[in-house]
Amino acid sequence: MSDNKRILSGMRSTNPQLHIGNYEGALRNWVDLQNQGYDMFCMVADWHALTTMYENPHEVSVNAREVAKDYIAAGIDPAKSPVFIQSHIKEHAEFHLLLSMITPLGWLERTPTYKEKQQDLGSAEREPYGLLGYPVLQTVDILLYKPFGVPVGRDQAPHLEIGNDIAQRFNRLYNKDVFQPYKYMIPEDENRAKLPGLDMRKMSKSYDNGINISDTEDETAAKIKSAFTTPTKMRKTDPGIPEGCAVCQYLKIYSPNWEQQWEEDRNGERGCMQNKKELTEIINEYFRPMRERRAQLDDATIEDILRDGAKRAREVASATMDEVRSAMGIY
Ligand code: ATP
Ligand code: MG
Numbered sequence: 001m002s003d004n005k006r007i008l009s010g011m012r013s014t015n016p017q018l019h020i021g022n023y024e025g026a027l028r029n030w031v032d033l034q035n036q037g038y039d040m041f042c043m044v045a046d047w048h049a050l051t052t053m054y055e056n057p058h059e060v061s062v063n064a065r066e067v068a069k070d071y072i073a074a075g076i077d078p079a080k081s082p083v084f085i086q087s088h089i090k091e092h093a094e095f096h097l098l099l100s101m102i103t104p105l106g107w108l109e110r111t112p113t114y115k116e117k118q119q120d121l122g123s124a125e126r127e128p129y130g131l132l133g134y135p136v137l138q139t140v141d142i143l144l145y146k147p148f149g150v151p152v153g154r155d156q157a158p159h160l161e162i163g164n165d166i167a168q169r170f171n172r173l174y175n176k177d178v179f180q181p182y183k184y185m186i187p188e189d190e191n192r193a194k195l196p197g198l199d200m201r202k203m204s205k206s207y208d209n210g211i212n213i214s215d216t217e218d219e220t221a222a223k224i225k226s227a228f229t230t231p232t233k234m235r236k237t238d239p240g241i242p243e244g245c246a247v248c249q250y251l252k253i254y255s256p257n258w259e260q261q262w263e264e265d266r267n268g269e270r271g272c273m274q275n276k277k278e279l280t281e282i283i284n285e286y287f288r289p290m291r292e293r294r295a296q297l298d299d300a301t302i303e304d305i306l307r308d309g310a311k312r313a314r315e316v317a318s319a320t321m322d323e324v325r326s327a328m329g330i331y
Pocket of ligand 1: 010011012013014021022023024025026151152153154155156192193194195196197202203204205206207
């Protein structure tokens with residue numbers, strides 16, 4: 001067993017609010033790891049957000065503070081776990097440039113998330129050079145902190161693989177074991193690893209199809225009311241297909257009685273309205289303490305937390321950069 005207890009992860013600041021998919025896929029594990037005594041480094045990936053939001057850089061910056069609030073609301077204790085903004089650590093930019101030189105283009109062009117994002121952007125004119133390098137920048141975020149593991153959702157698995165491949169390539173090219181492979185910490189439960197959105201696509205900040213950690217109780221109720229259910233279940237007595245119903249998917253995570261609820265849904269013994277009503281209550285109860293904690297956080301406190309987090313993160317990142325330059329013979 002390694003004695004390295006450092007963990008690194010991050011979220012893009014494409015939106016001021018994180019959703020329950022971000023929570024189930026990653027943030028919930030961060031809090032657990034922190035509470036188990038790991039050194040949890042919590043980054044807000046503002047530069048990553050720019051790959052698709054380059055027209056609104058100021059908004060990305062404002063969002064970054066709000067994302068940090070969600071981390072803390074969910075149970076991250078900034079005294080234990082540094083919370084910091086990616087762009088505050090300039091080492092990420094330097095290392096990104098260096099790794100760009102050693103990453104084969106084919107590895108990036110093959111990435112499934114790249115192809116998806118390309119499609120989302122629509123035209124080649126709108127597609128920035130930086131988008132292709134997304135996994136390189138993510139590799140930098142990880143390697144600078146030399147973590148034992150990286151807790152993320154299932155969609156990030158291809159990026160994590162590229163990251164370990166780039167690390168190996170670096171070690172081989174410069175003949176020095178600077179980086180050890182890190183572990184992928186993806187929830188075992190597939191539903192949590194890739195939570196469906198209210199429309200049954202992947203829940204994503206940029207699709208606006210999520211229930212947010214910081215939504216009000218009324219917002220939560222309205223969203224659940226509009227959620228996708230079994231399309232052929234018009235009446236309570238029609239049979240449901242819980243596997244394809246967003247509400248049933250959330251019940252499976254949050255409701256202790258989900259098995260019975262699924263059974264009744266399938267057998268036409270309960271209607272979608274009842275599912276929605278029960279789910280709303282359970283979700284609002286689950287997230288109430290986080291929402292209350294978030295409401296207590298003011299902007300000045302967050303700036304102090306981020307300054308302190310950046311200082312602690314920079315110490316680690318700059319030590320790694322010294323090793324990187326030395327391995328490459330750059331002085
Ligand atoms: P965007 O649309 O801006 O990419 P996102 O919702 O996909 O936003 P990211 O910032 O890309 O969020 O990812 C943050 C973390 O949340 C990552 O670890 C990612 O794997 C995880 N994550 C994102 N969406 C889901 C989801 N639907 N289910 C589980 N985990 C998710
Ligand atoms: Mg994403």
